[in-house]
Amino acid sequence: ICEELGADILRLWVAAADYTVDIPASGEIFDRLVEAYRRIRNTLRFLLGNLYDFDFSKDALDYSEMEELDRWVLSRLHGLTSRCTRAFENYQLHVVYHALHNFCSVDLSSLYLDTRKDCLYTFAADSKPRRSAQTALYHLLDTLLRLMAPVISHTAEEAWLALRGEGAEDSIHLQEWPTHTAEWEDKELEEVYERLLSLRDMVTKALEQKRVAKELGTSLEAEVVLCLPPAEMEAVKGREDLLPTLFIVSGVELESCEDNEPRVEIRRAAGEKCARCWNYRASVGADASHPHICDRCLPIVEGIFNKRG
Template sequence: KPVIFRATMQWFMDIQRYKELALKAVREVQWIPEWGEIRISSMIRERPDWCLSRQRVWGVPIPAFYCRSCGQVVLDPKVIRHIAGLVREQGTDVWFEREAKDLLPKGFKCPKCGSEEFEKESAILDVWFDSGCSHAAVLESHPDLTWPADLYLEGHDQHRGWFQVSLWTALATKGKPPYKAVLTHGFFVDESGRKMSKSLGTGLSPMVLCERFGADVLRLWVAALDFREDMRVSERILEQIAESYRRIRNTLRFVLGNLYDFDPERHLIPFGQRRALDRYASLRLQRLVQRVQKAFDEYEFHTVYHSIHEFCVTFLSAFYLDVLKDRLYIPLPDDPARRSAQSTLFEIAVTLPVILSPILSFTAEEAWAHLPDFKGKPESVQICDWPEARADYLDPSLEAQFEVYLKVREALLKAVEGLRERKVVRQPQECSVSLFASPGLLSQLRKIPLEELREILQVSLLAEVAPLSEAPPEAVPAEELEGLKLLVQKAPGRKCERCWMVSETVGSDPEWPDVCLRCVKILKAMGISP
C-alpha cells in the first residue's frame, strides 16, 4: 500500500532567527579537535526549523492549552511556571492524570474571550529538546556549579545532536552558548577496524577486561589512544598496554624500594649540593611536569601517556636508575653521594604518583601509601596539590652539558658493541675509556669531576679526558659528536665480586682476595669481617 503523507499542526522553533547568532557563538567556543567547528558550522547553515512536537502517548508534555470557545492557543509563562511547580512536586505524570482545569492556576481565563474551558496539548516534546535543556537543568539547579559548562564531551555524531540542540536552547534563552569547550571522540572498533558487535563476535565487556587486566590497565589504554579517531581495542592490544603498565609500575617499585632508609627531614640534600647527574634527573622531572600539564590542558591524553612512559622506561629504567645502582648499593648508607641520589629519587617518588593519579588511580594510591612519611604528607594522593615545575631546577646550561654527555655515552656504547662482537668484553663496566675532544667540547667534559663522568658512562675506568690533538692513532672518531675521539679498551685488573667494577686493586687486601680496595674500606667501616 502506498505511504500517505498528511500535513498536521506541529510546534516549531524558528531556527532561521538564531542562525547568525549561532555561527558567531560557535566561533567563541574551543573545539577539540579543531575541525569540529567547521563541521557544526556547516550543519547550522543547512539546518531547517526544528519540529519540537511528537505524537506519542507519554513524554515531556508541551505545556500549552487551547480555549474550547474561541480556539485561542495559551502558552503563558505564568502558566508554564505553575505547571513546572506541579511537576516538581508530583512528577511528569501529573500532566496526564489531571484534567486541564486542574492543571491551570485557579480562576484562569482565556485572555481572548474569557472562557474557563480548555483542552490540553496532546503532543509531547522531542526527546532532543530534553537533552538540549540539560545545561539549564543541571548547572542552574546546583549552587556549586556554574553556567556555562566548561566542557561538553561526546562522540563525533553529536555535532548534529546534543551539541547542536543544546546550542539552540541556550541561544534562545540566554543568547550565549552553553559550553566553553566541546570535545568529540571516535568510536570503539575491533582490531581490524570493525564496529563492536555481539552478533559479529567483536564485542568486549569492560568488566571482563577489568577482571583480567585490572582497571588501571584499561584506563591506561584509554589514555594512550588518540581519541580523535576511531579507537581500536582487542585483548592483544590490551596485553601490549599491560606490558607498558608493568614497566611503569616496576619503575615506581625500584624508586620506592631504594628509599627504605631515607628520612626526608634528615637526609634530603638541597638541589644545588647534589651531583650533576642527580640535578639533571630532577630537571628532567620538571620538564615532564611541564609537558604533562600542557597535555592535560589541551586534552592530549595520549601525550601524557607517552611522556610518562618515556620518562619511566627510557630515561629512568634504561639510564638513570641503572647508573645509580652502584651509588645506591655500594657506599656507606650515609655517604653524601648516596643521599644525593636518594634525594632526587624522593622527588620522583613524590611527583610521579600525583601526575599519574588521573589515569592510574589505584596504582598511584598504592605507591603513595609506600612513600616515606614527611611533614605535611596528605593522606591520599588524590588530595595532593598538583605539582608545578620548579623554575630554580630548570638550568639550560646543565641541559646543554648533558646533551653532550649522553652523546658521548651513545658513542661509547657503539664502540663497546664492537668489542663485544670480538668477544673482548661483554659490557661497558669491563672497559677503560679515554676521551679526546676539541676545545669547546673539552670544556664541557671537564665541567664535572672525572669520577662523575665515569659514572655516567658506566665504565670501570675513565683514564683521561684530553685535548683532541693528543689522541693516539688507534682512537676512533665519534659519529654522534663532532670533535670527539674515543679509545676504548678492556680495563686492567679483575672484577670485584662486590661492586662488579674491574680494578687493579682487587686482591690488594689479603683478607678480601676478591674485593677491590674501595669496597674493602666500606666493609671495614661497616664492621663486616671476611
C-alpha cells in the same frame, strides 16, 4: 577487561587513545598497554625499593647540595611536569601517557637509574652521594605519582601508601599538583648533559661491538679512551670522575685531538674484579685482610664491621 587485566589497564587505554579520531581496540593493543604499564610499575618499584633506608625529613639534601647528575634528572622532571600540566589543561591525555611512559623507560630506566645503581648499591649508606641520589629518587617518585594519579589511579594510590609508610591515612588523590618543580629547571646543565650523553651513545655503541666480537662481557670489564676536540673537552672539564659512572665502565682516560669528531677506543680494564662493586681496579688485593675488594670499597666494609663491633 577489568577482571582480566585490571581497571588501570582500561584507564590507560582510554588515556592513550586520541579521541579526535576513531579509537581502536584489540588484543594486540591491550598487550602493548600491559607492557607499557609494567615498565611504569617496575620504575615505581625500583624507586620505592631504593628508599627503604631513607627518611626524607632527616636524610634529604637541599637542592644546592645535590650531585650534578641528580640535579640534571630533576631538571628533566620539571620538563615532564610542564608537558603533563599543559596536556591535562588541553585534555590531551594521550600526550600525558606518552610523556610518562617515555620518561620512565628512557630517562629513568635506560639512563639515570642505570647509572645510579653503583652509588645506591655500593656507596656507604649515609654517604652524601648516596643521600643525594635518594633525595632525587624521592622527588621523582613523589612527583610521578601526582602526575599519573588521574590516569592510573589505583597504582598511584598503592605506591603512595608504600612511600608514606605503614599506617599512612592520606591519599594521593588529596595531594596538591606539583608546581614546585620550576626551581629545578636548569637549561644550561641540560645542554651540557646533552653533549655528555652523545658521547655516552658513542661509547655504548663501541662497547656493543666489543661484546658482539666476544672481546668483552660486561661494560665494567672495559676502560674507555676518549679522544676529544676542544669543544667536547670543555664539556667534560671538571667532570672526569663522573664519566665512568655515566658510561658504566671501570675507567675513562681523556686525550686531546685536533679533529672535529671525537673518537672512542675500548680496551680491557687493568686490575682485578672487585667482589663488591664489580669494578676492575689495580687496588684489588692490596689489602691482605680483604684481598677481593678495591680501595673504594675497603673503608665501607671496614666501617660496617666496626659498627657491628
